Amino acid sequence: MKAAVVVFPGSNRESDMARALTQATGRPPAMLWHADHELPAGTDLVVLPGGFSYGDYLRCGAIAGRAAIMDAVRAHAARGGLVLGVCNGFQILCESGLLPGVLMRNANLRFVCRMQHLKVERNDTAFTRQYTKGQTIEVCIAHGEGNYEADDATIERLEGEGLVAFRYCDSAGAVGGESNPNGSRNDIAGIYSDKRNVLGLMPHPENLIDPLVGGTDGRRLFESLASAA
């Protein structure tokens, strides 16, 4: 598994992401700059990390979504290559057209930073094969714009084609209600592209890979990816 992490001006989770990828794959990922035009030869996985690219100017992820490197990321995804976007990375994937919909301001207007349970919707993808279907995992969230919105037809398609990756739930696995931190439609925390080779999610699995910092439920996502290629 050859991974590459794209760093934009204002990214701040790239080191955490690199640590998680190194732990799972046994080698450090290539670190790419937003102004680069191509991916290193043989790249299996491109990761867009969290942060505040371009200071969230215009809209979250809007300017990063149109950066030079994104043409190469789009081409990689079109070839069936794996792409993971976390938090601001998810916002960038939506703004770049790699995933449908948009992440809006949290419905309660608050920046939410806390531990969060998620339900794993399916475990037959490159990202989740080390989890079990319907498993409840605990990771963390830290965002002010994670309120996933799309038009009704898109939501229907995501649901109908099994493209919802994770949903917000409580510790017992009950989806929605108080456990939805941001007002996201259908309690969506993450979605796949049509071919399930692109995943965007608001929570941070890369921060839950070491018992020292509160848990290891995020580790299996990276182990799934490591075994995927």
Next chain:
Amino acid sequence: MKARVVVTLKSGVLDPQGKAIEGALKSLGVEGVASVRQGKVFDVELAGADANAAKAQLQAACEKLLANTVIENYQIDL
């Protein structure tokens, strides 16, 4: 040539910022406010003098960057 582009949320899209502003106006005692929707204004200076070309350029700017047409509408004033 100067142009103004106004980007607003489509109707039906929840606007929590507008709601918060609406609440603040009410708490300030500003009367008669039924609702507030927040948008963005871009003042753009264009090099050319041809209005039709300018309109086309601004339309491209809106579609490519200034508006997210999933949730936003835009209006171009020349």
